[in-house]
Amino acid sequence: MQLDDLYRRVIMDHYKNPRNRGKFEDDGVTIELNNPTCGDKISLQLQVQDGKVANARFVGEGCSISLSSASMMTDAVKGKTLEEAVAMAEQFSGMMKGEPAEFEYEDIEALSGVNKFPARIKCAMLAWNALRKGVEQADRG
Amino acid sequence: MNAAQIRELFPILNQEVNGHPLIYLDSAATSQKPRSVIEALKHYYETDNANVHRGVHTLGSRATDAYEGAREKLARFINAKSSQEIIFTRGTTAAINLAATSYARSVLSEGDEIVLTPMEHHSNLIPWQQAAKATGATLKYIPLQDDGTIRLEDAAAAITNRTKVVAMTYVSNVLGTVNPVKEVAALAHKHGAVILVDGAQSTPHLKVDMQDLDCDFYALSAHKMCGPTGIGALYGKKALLEKMEPVEFGGEMIDHVDLYESTWKELPWKFEGGTPVIAGAIGLGAAIDFLEQVGMDEIHQHGVQLAAYALDRLSRLDDIAIYGPREGRAGLVTFNLGDIHPHDVSTVLDAEGIAIRAGHHCCQPLMRILNVTATARASFYLYNTEEDIDRLADGLIRTKEFFGHAIG
Numbered sequence: 001m002q003l004d005d006l007y008r009r010v011i012m013d014h015y016k017n018p019r020n021r022g023k024f025e026d027d028g029v030t031i032e033l034n035n036p037t038c039g040d041k042i043s044l045q046l047q048v049q050d051g052k053v054a055n056a057r058f059v060g061e062g063c064s065i066s067l068s069s070a071s072m073m074t075d076a077v078k079g080k081t082l083e084e085a086v087a088m089a090e091q092f093s094g095m096m097k098g099e100p101a102e103f104e105y106e107d108i109e110a111l112s113g114v115n116k117f118p119a120r121i122k123c124a125m126l127a128w129n130a131l132r133k134g135v136e137q138a139d140r141g
Numbered sequence: 142m143n144a145a146q147i148r149e150l151f152p153i154l155n156q157e158v159n160g161h162p163l164i165y166l167d168s169a170a171t172s173q174k175p176r177s178v179i180e181a182l183k184h185y186y187e188t189d190n191a192n193v194h195r196g197v198h199t200l201g202s203r204a205t206d207a208y209e210g211a212r213e214k215l216a217r218f219i220n221a222k223s224s225q226e227i228i229f230t231r232g233t234t235a236a237i238n239l240a241a242t243s244y245a246r247s248v249l250s251e252g253d254e255i256v257l258t259p260m261e262h263h264s265n266l267i268p269w270q271q272a273a274k275a276t277g278a279t280l281k282y283i284p285l286q287d288d289g290t291i292r293l294e295d296a297a298a299a300i301t302n303r304t305k306v307v308a309m310t311y312v313s314n315v316l317g318t319v320n321p322v323k324e325v326a327a328l329a330h331k332h333g334a335v336i337l338v339d340g341a342q343s344t345p346h347l348k349v350d351m352q353d354l355d356c357d358f359y360a361l362s363a364h365k366m367c368g369p370t371g372i373g374a375l376y377g378k379k380a381l382l383e384k385m386e387p388v389e390f391g392g393e394m395i396d397h398v399d400l401y402e403s404t405w406k407e408l409p410w411k412f413e414g415g416t417p418v419i420a421g422a423i424g425l426g427a428a429i430d431f432l433e434q435v436g437m438d439e440i441h442q443h444g445v446q447l448a449a450y451a452l453d454r455l456s457r458l459d460d461i462a463i464y465g466p467r468e469g470r471a472g473l474v475t476f477n478l479g480d481i482h483p484h485d486v487s488t489v490l491d492a493e494g495i496a497i498r499a500g501h502h503c504c505q506p507l508m509r510i511l512n513v514t515a516t517a518r519a520s521f522y523l524y525n526t527e528e529d530i531d532r533l534a535d536g537l538i539r540t541k542e543f544f545g546h547a548i549g
Contacts, residue, residue, distance in 0.1 A: 003492050003543065007485075038484060039501035039514045061514040063482035123484060 005113035014068035020057045033130040044130040048138040053077045070127035076105035089128045096121045148524040150175045161494030164529045169520030181427035211426030220350040225408040228375045233341040234264040236360035236375035241268035243385040251277030253305040259285045260313045263503040265339040289316035289465040304334040311343035316465030317473045348437040368428035372421030389414035444472030447521040451530045473520035483517040489540040
């Protein structure tokens with residue numbers, strides 16, 4: 001078990017300097033999600049226009065893996081259609097199971113090492129599960 | 142026996158994890174099992190396995206004797222007046238749910254109060270929330286002091302003639318606080334209330350005595366005291382248990398069954414519907430034999446010493462926050478290391494073979510009072526040594542270095 005497989009520099013950079021952290025002033029779709037096993041939580045806001053994610057922001061408490069994952073996800077989904085966003089979440093979920101994955105937003109691939117730390121997969125998935133719920137809500141909305 | 146000799150009796154501890162000798166510091170979550178307990182389970186399945194209280198064949202008698210023998214052992218271990226006061230359950234959670242559902246719901250009504258502390262495990266909180274919702278009773282909390290203790294004068298103020306139930310943990314699984322349950326029991330009784338004590342963390346570490354504590358109900362789990370998972374018990378005073386209705390109905394718990402009506406067995410079996418956890422109970426009996434062989438006084442002393450050593454050792458680290466009382470705590474230390482999330486602390490320690498707990502420890506309300514979302518916890522038992530704590534402290538120093546380097 002190599003810690004450097006998990007805590008890659010790019011992950012630490014997102015953890016230390018999270019992108020898109022803080023709430024919007026105006027309304028968007030808001031999803032609150034907890035990780036009940038550890039108490040981590042994320043509140044994700046999505047602004048959806050013409051079937052695309054115009055903007056995404058989050059607030060939350062969590063470990064390096066859950067916060068860096070949220071930081072990357074909110075950056076990566078901007079400008080994507082809702083279908084593309086869901087497909088990305090599916091691909092991320094696959095990567096957590098060890099499936100090979102490539103992302104246009106390459107930083108995300110640094111999280112592939114989480115796969116070797118089963119107890120931490122739920123940390124990495126939290127933001128992406130919030131995204132899936134957000135897209136469902138936006139679709140209904 | 143010293144801790145190093147005791148350690149040899151636990152096969153699981155003799156292994157490497159991630160290339161380092163395992164240091165197990167998560168016994169408050171579940172303890173490891175000595176060889177004698179594992180052998181007792183094996184022996185039961187290899188030689189005595191049969192259903193209990195049914196049939197007349199030899200194996201059935203052996204299984205029944207062993208199962209009821211375990212009940213006798215537990216009754217003696219916690220100094221109950223009789224083994225009729227011991228109801229086997231799936232664990233502490235099931236035991237508290239049984240008391241909250243069968244006893245409390247039948248006595249509670251609107252305007253009644255249930256008195257708790259903010260340090261309760263979810264298992265000793267949610268059953269009371271649900272009982273309150275079902276009956277119109279309300280929950281009331283004895284306030285927590287900054288040092289993680291409760292004051293008797295606050296307990297005296299909280300417990301009134303409206304109080305029907307007091308539910309309190311003996312030892313906090315987060316703070317290590319040892320609560321004055323005996324004194325609180327006396328307060329409860331003065332007002333005609335009953336007290337349920339959550340003994341999940343105390344039974345493994347302290348000599349507990351039902352006659353001395355004079356509590357009305359006491360819940361415990363075998364798996365935190367060297368026994369198997371899936372078995373625990375509710376102790377209840379006989380007069381209370383006799384008044385209570387079963388909550389699970391089926392085989393084993395009946396006296397006479399008609400097409401439209403049935404009657405129940407006497408105590409304790411009326412509460413044990415279905416085939417019980419026979420092997421688990423026998424494993425619990427073996428765990429009690431083991432703990433008594435080592436000596437509960439020695440185990441208690443060892444835990445107190447390790448907690449004091451860990452407090453001293455860890456509080457010398459830079460940037461560490463330690464929660465709970467400085468004095469008189471049970472064998473665990475809960476902490477946070479700077480702004481490094483406990484998950485990250487735990488993962489780095491795990492890479493060095495050190496197992497600790499990270500999270501909210503099933504105490505979300507307490508986490509909010511401490512103003513954290515999660516904490517790290519190292520908990521000790523009879524097989525841990527001061528060297529284990531030295532390795533933890535060294536591991537924490539390296540965790541800080543690693544994250545300082547990685548983040549910086």
